[in-house]
Amino acid sequence: MDWKRFGFIALIIIVLFSVVVMVGQAKQPPLLIVTSMLATTIAVATPLTLGALSGVFCERSGVVNIGIEGMMLTSAFFGWLGAIYMFHIFKLPPSVSIVLGVVFAILTGALMSLLHAALSITFKVDQIIGGTVINILAVGLTGFLNRQLFFGATSVFKGSVPSSPGVLPTIHIPITELFASACGTSATCLQNVQAINRVFDQKPIAMGAVLLVFFSHYILFNTRWGLRTRAVGEHPKAADTVGINVVFMRYANVLIGGMFAGLAGAYFTIESVPSFEPLLTNGRGFISLAAMIFGNWTPIGAWAASLVFGASQALLINMQIFRDVIPPQWSFLQESYIVGLTPYILTMFILTGIIGKTTSPAADGVPYEK
């Protein structure tokens, strides 16, 4: 475990939160601010975490994947489209349509990654170019189909976007119910418990992402599959001599990575907002690559790095909510474009290598030639 790295990440998040609490306590109780920011942080970090996990699986097996952005965008579109088709054309109940939408998104991610795998493993194409192809293809494909299906009187849905079957519901963790009795008659105590409860009341993909982080860690570092994956990413020739099928391992891990990216896509259109807009991923696939590198190609590290990006967005939102109570000597923070710089400044700060070097898998990006 890389404690220095995690300590540094925790420190950044604590600093971000403290700044907001210091400013905002004139308006809201600190506990409410912290819990609200935590809830935002976890939700915002979800697609970044899943994207970073996608990168971890690909790159640990030796395939560079910069096409995560494109995979997310395509999955977001087809997941949403699948849900709408199931709901409107096949008349399935909304809940079933939504779940099938998630399945479609994951399959789309897998298909896109199959393309990447074929290009980079079988055809031994430069993997950066392969990823770029996927990113360009995704923008064109989703934009084109979105136009053909939904826009203009001659389109399939006659120019109106049919209402989607909705989004995944929030899962309620009954903390309030369990601890309400301990509060007795104290109203503030009950409010505090409810505020804390809000952090844990997340939607299924956000919760699933956290579980998948630890699951991925277990797979990569505690199973035979993980050992083989890392072996083909570090020294494929050595792995081959002991009888590991390098091509199969790489294909399988790139496909797993694609499914993670697909789930991240589903987050956008099936969990967060029930509609698709062209280019809606807005570079989050690339941010997740940064998170993966900062997390030193480990699932837990990548998750922690994603949380930093989530926290900086929470800061961005809350500093504006508390704009009126920012002390006059800090008045430059009232400008939305100055707080808007936070994620970028943090990224630069982080990538200066202040917490030590990150090491990529040795055979990352190198096609295997027997």
Next chain:
Amino acid sequence: MKKLYFVMALLIVASMILSACGASAPTAADCTKEEVFCVGLVTDVGKINDKSFNQSAWEGVQKSNADGVADVVQFIETADAKDYAKNIAQFGDAGYDVIVTVGFGLGEATDAAAATYPNVRFIGVDQFQAETVAGVSGLNFPEDNAGFLVGALAAMMSKSNKIGAVCGTDVVPPVWRFGEGYKAGAAYADGMNGTTTEVFVVYHSDVGFDKTFTDPEWGAQTAKSMMDQGADAIFGCGGLTGNGAITAAAQAGAYAIGVDTDQYLTLPEAAPRMLSSAMKLITPGVADLIKATKDGSIADGNVFGAAGYAPFHDLDGEVPAEVKATMEEIKAGLLDGSITTGVPPVKP
């Protein structure tokens, strides 16, 4: 290896073709003729089907086509802010008579193109003309009035006395005026009813200008964060980012307030909780100016369109009669000038 290059080439060409389909080039070649009246529209980086701003302007152009004013209408979607000039030039070179450029972001490119194509009438939606440029008519709207109206409505309807607005970047004056108008409207309603309403206004001022209006997930998260802190009415002002906020608010059961057009009609997911929308009557504004161009009655400089608020639709029963009456009073007051928002045209 040969096979490999073939596969790669095929893939790249296929992706290029698909991407290119996004921007359809003007087709009609007869626009150079005197008797054919052609209107071209260039969008901002938001899409033509953005369900608000670009779409309403395009509907105005289509209306002029349906009314028999324009013979040929065509649009080009801008994918990247660097392409503004190039996209305008496509219409200019094809001999179009009117080019509508939608959005504050295209202001500079429009002024530059007006010098290159002196025979073309440029209509710049949301482009405030600080100085008159020959050939350019800036179509502006009193966004602060529209924001004022929905701000007052939100303040009167809020039970928690906390309301929020999620907007695109405040670098764009119309967006800033919506936000400031919203605050002023809430303060006005407070003054009338003796309430104290807290107003959260958050702008998405990202480094990349194009991201600020096209990020529904950001809008949704911001709206949720506001609702976590007690807000129960959310005004989404800023393209797709705002749409995300509106949908998230509707899903959480808060009041959702749209922008630019009556978004009850354009966001079916949010329709049941749409309280109203701060409307800029872009569609009639654009159509009127195109007609004026054909008549020859159009002038350079600023033209002002109308603003208002959308009907309550499904929530009509929830809005008390007094609130409805007050809203009409405020609207009339803003029109005759007895109520002013106190918001300057550009951010000081």
